[in-house]
Amino acid sequence: MTTAARRRPYGARSAPYAFLLPATILFVLFFALPIGYAVWLSFRKVHVSGLGLGAHARSEVWADLENYTDALTDSELLHGALRVAGYGAIVVPVMLGLALLLALMLDTDKVRLAPFTRLAIFLPYAIPGVVAALLWGFLYLPDVSPFYYVLERLGLPQPDLLDGGPLYLALSNIAVWGGTGFNMIVIYTSLQAIPAEVYEAAKLDGATPLQIALRIKIPMVAPSLVLTFFFSIIATLQVFSEPTTLKPLTNSVSTTWSPLMKVYRDAFGSGDIYAAAAEAVLIAVVTLVLSFGFLRTANRRNRQEATR
Incomplete structure (x- = not known):
């Protein structure tokens, strides 16, 4: 240790920790403690004595892994996960494909009104x-949607987008419509960071705009594609607001359509916060495992390509 470091006043040494203290307090109060409390509740349950009447008839006891066993064998939670998997199979590739296409189109010299288009x-x-979800929900309703009025006037079939298989397309459309712009901005920002000399060298070699896009732009924005894919997977696993908002408009959306809707129903509909806590912890663990596995695979692939 140098003499200057030994003579540094105590206030200067503690300054970084003082700046970190507010963020640390907020993290502990609003992130760490709620997660810890949810984990604690997931190992508890209510024990009912006799008929459940009286002041001490109900008591909270330790449940070991009973809540997790019930959650893993719950058919409603499993079916909700399968529905979300089908929903994600539509949303993620379509949304990222459109975001990449729009970013590539905006990153050309011939585009007009680029700032307005991006906005x-x-x-x-x-x-x-x-x-x-409310906006699109009313556009999906045959009685109030202008689209159905036009289809009726033209004598064309009027599909019910809130029933059966088309429901997946209706929900996916809401997610794609809302999320494409964010992912496009992320990819477009990465495209803007590519040095112009790379494009000039490619043009001197006789590369066409399509070849530049496929062989230069897309490979160089691969980290942004990985990031947007990562965010999209997390958002898909946590889908809640869209089906919940559309539920009053159709009978095809149940209270357990997605895993988070099942958690909400058990916690605030059935009043079983212990089962809901176990289900929420399982969803968080699955999200963590999938995210970590995907990032690990992507990093391994990047290292392999870098060593070639």
């Missing part, structure tokens, strides 16, 4: 999810 594409992301 127009990004604007749906700024609209709250509940508002967007």
Whole structure:
């Protein structure tokens, strides 16, 4: 240790910790403690004595892994996970494909009104999810939707988008409409960071705009694609507002359509916060495992390509 470091006053040494203290307090109060409390509740249950009457007839006891066993064998939670998997199979590739396409189109020299176009594409992301779901929900209703009026006038079939298989497309459309702009901005920002000399060298070699896009731009924005895919997977696993908002408009959306809706129903509908806590912890663990596995695979692939 140098003499200057030994003579540094105590206040200067503790200054970084003082700046970190407010963020640490907020993290502990609003993130760490709620998670710890949810984990604690997931190992508890209510024990009912006799008929459940009286002041001490109900008591909270230790449940070991009973709540987790019930959650893993719950058919409603499993079916909700399968529905979300089908929903994600539509949303993620379509949304990221459109975001990449729009970013590549905006990153050309011939595009006009680029700032206005970027804003127009990004604007749906700024609209709250509940508002967007209500907006599209009324557009899906045959009695109030102008689209159904036009289809009726043209004598064309009028599909019910809130029933059966089309419901997945209706929900996916809301997510794609709202999330494409954000992902496009992320990818477009990465495209803007590519040095112009790379494009000039490719043009001197006779590369066409399509070849530049496929062989230069897309490979160089691969980290941004990984990031947007990572965020999209997390958002898909946590889908809640769209089906919950559309539920009053159709009987095809149950209270357990997605895993988070099942958690909400058990916690606030059935009053079983212990089962809901176990289900929430399982969803968090699955999200963590999938995210960590995907990032690990992507990093391994990047290292392999870098060593070639």
